[in-house]
Amino acid sequence: MGKPYLLLDRDGTLIVEKNYLSDPSDVEFYEGIPEALQKVQRAGWGILVLTNQSGIGRELMGLHDMQAVNNRIQELLCPLDVRIDAFYYCPHLPNAGCQCRKPNRGMVDQAIQDFGFDPIVRCRTGSSDWRQVGPCANRIWPSGRRTAYDERRPRD
Numbered sequence: 001m002g003k004p005y006l007l008l009d010r011d012g013t014l015i016v017e018k019n020y021l022s023d024p025s026d027v028e029f030y031e032g033i034p035e036a037l038q039k040v041q042r043a044g045w046g047i048l049v050l051t052n053q054s055g056i057g058r059e060l061m062g063l064h065d066m067q068a069v070n071n072r073i074q075e076l077l078c079p080l081d082v083r084i085d086a087f088y089y090c091p092h093l094p095n096a097g098c099q100c101r102k103p104n105r106g107m108v109d110q111a112i113q114d115f116g117f118d119p120i121v122r123c124r125t126g127s128s129d130w131r132q133v134g135p136c137a138n139r140i141w142p143s144g145r146r147t148a149y150d151e152r153r154p155r156d
Contacts, residue, residue, distance in 0.1 A: 005085070005117050006040050007108065010051035015073065020055035022065035024072035038080045046085045046115065049073075050107040056091035063091070086114065 011017050016028040037047060049070075055061045070087045077083065088107040090100040100106030112119050 002117050003044055003046055005046040005048050005115060007048050007050055007111065010049050014049060020060045021069055022055065022061035024068045027069055027072045027076065029076065034077055034080050034082060037077065037082045041082055048111050049084055049087045050102060051087065051089050052102050053089045053091050054093050057093040057096065086111065
């Protein structure tokens, strides 16, 4: 069996939620996140980011904007020798009916195909429902942080 992977949401979990983030200079990690990711990688886990980016479908930003933000995340993690193995995204609007938009499995299935990990041996975080947060979050996340989801933000 291959190594396990931590599957993370991007906005509101890995980085601070900023509606339709398109400017890489606005990337801001939640306190302790880079160090937690360092622990994950040192423990032998890979890290994958799965993110809904309807701002692309809404034409509020372009694919290149999203990629620039992802590149900035990688740059900021580099001093800790942390690397996100891959970013998966859904550019579609919420009502598009696509299979890639979370909570559908499209991005997860693509990640499994690309990295060949056992989908049972994985951990994910980034949910508004605390019961759905992966079991390893307790061990790696800074004290008290399960997800950075803010229920006051509008759902897209």
